[in-house]
Amino acid sequence: xxxxxxxxxxxxxxxxxxxxxxxxxxxxxxxxxxxxxxxxxxxxxxxxxxxxxxxxxxxxxxxxxxxxxxxxxxxxxxxxxxxxxxxxxxxxxxxxxxxxxxxxxxxxxxxxxxxxxxxxxxxxxxxxxxxxxxxxxxxxxxxxxxxxxxxxxxxxxxxxxxxxxxxxxxxxxxxxxxxxxxxxxxxxxxxxxxxxxxxxxxxxxxxxxxxxxxxxxxxxxxxxxxxxxxxxxxxxxxxxxxxxxxxxxxxxxxxxxxxxxxxxxxxxxxxxxxxxxxxxxxxxxxxxxxxxxxxxxxxxxx
Numbered sequence: 001x002x003x004x005x006x007x008x009x010x011x012x013x014x015x016x017x018x019x020x021x022x023x024x025x026x027x028x029x030x031x032x033x034x035x036x037x038x039x040x041x042x043x044x045x046x047x048x049x050x051x052x053x054x055x056x057x058x059x060x061x062x063x064x065x066x067x068x069x070x071x072x073x074x075x076x077x078x079x080x081x082x083x084x085x086x087x088x089x090x091x092x093x094x095x096x097x098x099x100x101x102x103x104x105x106x107x108x109x110x111x112x113x114x115x116x117x118x119x120x121x122x123x124x125x126x127x128x129x130x131x132x133x134x135x136x137x138x139x140x141x142x143x144x145x146x147x148x149x150x151x152x153x154x155x156x157x158x159x160x161x162x163x164x165x166x167x168x169x170x171x172x173x174x175x176x177x178x179x180x181x182x183x184x185x186x187x188x189x190x191x192x193x194x195x196x197x198x199x200x201x202x203x204x205x206x207x208x209x210x211x212x213x214x215x216x217x218x219x220x221x222x223x224x225x226x227x228x229x230x231x232x233x234x235x236x237x238x239x240x241x242x243x244x245x246x247x248x249x250x251x252x253x254x255x256x257x258x259x260x261x262x263x264x265x266x267x268x269x270x271x272x273x274x275x276x277x278x279x280x281x282x283x284x285x286x287x288x289x290x291x292x293x294x295x296x297x298x299x300x301x302x
Contacts, residue, residue, distance in 0.1 A: 001092075003083045007073050010083050012065040017096040019118025020060035022298070026122050029301060032146035034153050034168050035129075044070075046160055046169045047085050049078040055160050055167055056082060065090070070162055091121040091247065099249075099288045106284055108266050109292055112299050121294050123244050127211040128173040128204055130245035134237035135196050151187040177201035196232025203230060211245070220250055243290040252289035254278050262296035 002013040020041075028038050036045040043058040057068040067086060074082065087093070100117070103109035124130040132152075137145045156171035156179070176198060184194035203209040209230065217223045223246065227238035235255065242251035253259065260272045263281075267273065273281075285292040 001084060001087045003087070005076065005079055005083075008069055010067045010079055012067070012083060012087060012092070013063070014065060014090065014092050015095065017100070017118055018090075018092070018120060019116070020065070022116050022119040023090060023122060025301060026119065026298065030142070030146050032143070032150055034150045035170060037165070037167065044162075044167060046167045047082050048169055049074065049081040052078060053158060053160050053169060054078065054082055055162055056086075058086065071160055085125055088125045088247075089123055091123055094121070094247070094249070094291075096120075096291070099291045102285065102288055103292075103295075108263070108281070109285070109295070111266060113295050116295055116298050119295065119298060121243065121247075121291060123247070125245065126170060127209075127214075127241075127245055128176075128201065129170040130241045131200050131233065131237075132170075132197055134240045135193055135200070135232050137240075138193070138234075138237065148187065148189060152184075152189075155187060173201040173204040177205040193232070199231055200233075214246060220248055223248070243293070249290050250287055252282050252285075253293060254282070256293065258297050258300055259293050262299045266296075266299075 004011045004013075024038065024041065024043075027033075027036065027043065036043055038044075041059060043056075045056050045058065047054050047056055052074065053071075054074050055070040057070055059066050059068075065086065067082060069079075069082075100113065103113035124133065133145075133149065136148050136152075140148075153168050153170060156175055158169045159166040160169075161167075179198055179201075181191055181194040181198065184197065185191060189197070200209065214223050214226060217226055220242070223242060224235070224238045227233045227241060228235065233241075236253045239251045239253040240256075242248040243253070254275070259278075263273045264270065267277075281292075282289055
């Protein structure tokens, strides 16, 4: 992590393959998003460090990400934790040179990837948030999934007030583990999704399910099987979490509707790609399936 520290701000120096404007396009894709706010070219986001809630203003100045602290002066250790969170959120550890080299040789990606060069896999560093979002997104349209998330966050999350506006943090698994299915049903969660989310929260509360334990599994297939073990996490959800939270570059949500919709015009088809076609693409994109998928999702916003 390449960063410099000061009491009121920190500065992160991203690799050369970084396009802040493209990252903002992704972050601004839905106006119902509640876990950060975009104001001009700045991002306002609350980050938890221990018991401390730190409101950050993130901007891009002179080729660096600058993080300004708006609600006090965090300790040096807390500033380091914030730097690590932002670095992970923008996936700045990944060297994209190999992905770009591969894309130039691919009949589909060579038409897409150069348009969005420097776009990073904007992640979800918090495992519980990633799992809940994956469960919420199952079998419903994206706008309604955002509506459910917003209700969930406002009802059970924490917030900081700044200049008369609330800035929200995702609910903790400790709090959600103590909820009843009926409480989530009041927010229009299905009974099944409510059961899944409360169950996941319980597994995390008892220490059985952690980001660190999943990382220790190491192998893609082992981690995927470990995730699928939990009720509510299927193959798509597992790959989504591995893409967005665990940083597996070969995670491939093969059943993803957005992926299919992006591929139809690029393949010159009106039909969805077949499983065989999707598997063939996976082989061509080996080691970079997650980034190929992410860039194809970006293609859908145009």
